[in-house]
Amino acid sequence: MHPHSYSKFVDILVFPIIAAFLALSNYVVFMAVPNERVMGAVQRIFYFHVGSATACYCAIAVVLCGSIGYLATYSKTFDKLGAAAAEVAFIFCSITLFSGMIWGHSAWNTWFRWEPRLVTFLLLWLILLSLILLRVFGDKERVASHAAVLGIVGAITVPLVIFSIKLLPDFPQLHPVVVENQGLRHPMFVRGMFLSMGSMIALQAYLIYLRTRIALLED
Amino acid sequence: MIRALILKDLRLEVRLLETFIVTLFLCVLIGVLFSLGFQVSFLSPSTAQKLLPAALWITYLVAASVSIARVYEYEAENGAMEGLFLSGVSPTKIYVAKCISSLLLMSTIQTLSTGALIILLNAPISFGGYLRLCAIALPVVFAHISLSTLFGAMTMASRLRTVLLPVILLPLLFPLFFCAVELSAQLITDGSVNLESPWLTLLIVVDAVYFLLGLNLYSHVVKN
Numbered sequence: 001m002h003p004h005s006y007s008k009f010v011d012i013l014v015f016p017i018i019a020a021f022l023a024l025s026n027y028v029v030f031m032a033v034p035n036e037r038v039m040g041a042v043q044r045i046f047y048f049h050v051g052s053a054t055a056c057y058c059a060i061a062v063v064l065c066g067s068i069g070y071l072a073t074y075s076k077t078f079d080k081l082g083a084a085a086a087e088v089a090f091i092f093c094s095i096t097l098f099s100g101m102i103w104g105h106s107a108w109n110t111w112f113r114w115e116p117r118l119v120t121f122l123l124l125w126l127i128l129l130s131l132i133l134l135r136v137f138g139d140k141e142r143v144a145s146h147a148a149v150l151g152i153v154g155a156i157t158v159p160l161v162i163f164s165i166k167l168l169p170d171f172p173q174l175h176p177v178v179v180e181n182q183g184l185r186h187p188m189f190v191r192g193m194f195l196s197m198g199s200m201i202a203l204q205a206y207l208i209y210l211r212t213r214i215a216l217l218e219d
Numbered sequence: 220m221i222r223a224l225i226l227k228d229l230r231l232e233v234r235l236l237e238t239f240i241v242t243l244f245l246c247v248l249i250g251v252l253f254s255l256g257f258q259v260s261f262l263s264p265s266t267a268q269k270l271l272p273a274a275l276w277i278t279y280l281v282a283a284s285v286s287i288a289r290v291y292e293y294e295a296e297n298g299a300m301e302g303l304f305l306s307g308v309s310p311t312k313i314y315v316a317k318c319i320s321s322l323l324l325m326s327t328i329q330t331l332s333t334g335a336l337i338i339l340l341n342a343p344i345s346f347g348g349y350l351r352l353c354a355i356a357l358p359v360v361f362a363h364i365s366l367s368t369l370f371g372a373m374t375m376a377s378r379l380r381t382v383l384l385p386v387i388l389l390p391l392l393f394p395l396f397f398c399a400v401e402l403s404a405q406l407i408t409d410g411s412v413n414l415e416s417p418w419l420t421l422l423i424v425v426d427a428v429y430f431l432l433g434l435n436l437y438s439h440v441v442k443n
Contacts, residue, residue: 015379071439104431126390134393139376142440149436153366156432167262167417168397216238 010209018202022116025051025192025199033192042106047192051200052095059089059204063131067151070144077216079144080150083135088204090128094123095217116165116177123126123161127154221306224316231293232324238289241323244330245282247285247360253278254339267342272403273306275336275352279329284385284392290321291375300375300441310438314368318433321364328357344407357371358426359399365429366391372440391394395429398422 016149036043066082069075100118105111112118131150136144232238253274259267294300304315330353337344344352370387374380401418405411412419 062428071436104377123390123393130387130390133386134373135385137379138373139375142376145439145442147371149373149440150387152436153369153429153432156428157391160428164394164397167401167421200330 003086008077009078014206015139018199021199025195028188028192028195032152035187042103045103045106045154047196048200049096049099049103050193051196052092052099053121054197054202055200056089056092056096056202057158059085059208060093060124060128060158062208063089063151064155066120067148067155070148071152076144077212078147080212080215081208082148084215086128086131086135086147086151087211088207089206090132092126092200092204093121093128095127116168120162120165123165124158126207127157127161130154209216220315221312221319224303225320227288228317228320229323232290233319235293238286239328241289242325242328243250243331245286246278246328247335249278249282249334250274250332250339253336254341256357257340259339262341264341264343265426266331266341268407268442269324269404271342271344271407272400274340275333275403276359276399278336279309279332279356279360280392280396281385282332283325283328283360283363284367284388285381287321287325287364287371288374288381288384290317290324291371292380294375297343301315304441311440312375313381313441314433314437317368318361318430321368322361325364326353326357326360329353329360338372342407348407350409352403355402355406355412356399358422359395359402362395362422362426362429363392365426365433369433369437369440372437394421395425396439 025047029044031154033044035041062085063209066078066085069078070082097118100121101111104113104118131147131154134150135147136145253270256276257270262270291300294303298319303399305312334349334350336342337349365383367388370384374384374387375381398418398421402412402416402422405416405418
């Protein structure tokens with residue numbers, strides 16, 4: 001299929017599907033899911049918070065694949081894919097941090113607490129920001145290979161960051177462990193969570209595709 | 220060949236002493252800021268002991284990340300790096316040589332700055348404790364050097380190289396920072412490190428991962 005026909009196919013078919021998926025997940029989150037017993041309506045931020053976090057991890061995986069692909073083939077497509085995925089991962093990481101702060105303030109009257117998952121995402125945010133800054137301020141002639149190297153090192157550092165923060169003994173466990181403690185008893189809570197996760201991942205994939213396409217067209 | 224490259228870097232540093240003096244001075248300066256900020260005169264010895272690991276490693280990681288770029292600037296200024304590649308030396312050997320020479324330099328600086336910080340924070344650490352702190356610093360400095368050698372080459376040609384290197388490097392050093400602080404705290408309070416400690420395992424993993432990444436990716440960083 002010609003690339004132009006392929007992109008038309010995506011625009012005509014895929015975009016409406018993703019838009020419908022997002023609309024459905026928003027409907028379920030705001031209309032179908034009951035209010036949580038303790039936090040009330042504020043708890044609905046959870047669906048965007050968890051969905052954004054999952055989408056961020058998926059985008060980081062795409063950064064890793066794009067970076068390895070670029071170093072293996074030196075293909076511009078992989079470079080643009082890695083760059084697009086880093087930007088999208090940064091956006092979803094920011095959404096996770098800010099939604100977490102809003103939720104934290106409503107639930108525990110604190111904007112930011114040194115709690116393992118929030119700190120993990122803060123460190124991820126810094127790693128992704130450094131990747132974007134390298135693309136902006138790095139050596140223009142070799143920025144593609146440099147960003148690919150940083151993408152690989154950054155993506156491999158992510159599990160090290162998560163593991164090391166889990167080992168820290170003094171962090172107060174403020175983050176509600178809703179799934180492990182069987183907090184989502186009503187079936188609509190579970191459906192809402194998986195729908196919002198799925199819609200965020202689909203949105204993330206589409207945004208990466210769009211951004212890659214724009215970057216390739218700019219060249 | 221690696222030995223020749225190591226001796227070249229060390230000879231250059233011994234003759235100029237630029238990186239050594241500036242990094243050590245920066246460590247002492249940051250240590251002074253810590254001691255003034257914490258108002259050390261009013262701290263109890265046990266509080267000073269608790270603050271020492273974090274102060275030690277913040278000082279070293281910030282000072283070293285800022286000044287390690289200078290190691291590459293010598294070669295960038297005179298085209299020496301291009302000359303090295305034209306001579307047929309493999310990038311992997313250059314990476315290993317730079318890691319070893321930087322490790323010798325930075326571990327010396329770390330040893331001296333540890334002593335300076337113990338004095339500035341007035342922490343009650345014995346000479347044996349000081350030596351043990353220097354010993355546990357070696358694998359931490361090695362992991363830092365593995366990454367900074369890789370990224371130092373990357374930022375060499377950028378106009379913001381002095382600022383860009385710490386910006387890229389420091390976020391990746393958080394797992395290392397946690398290991399360093401926790402193991403140093405264990406050494407200070409218990410007198411030894413528990414060999415089954417997950418922090419020691421994580422430190423070994425971080426060392427291995429960062430060195431292997433550097434070994435495999437360095438050629439992509441320096442290749443035109």
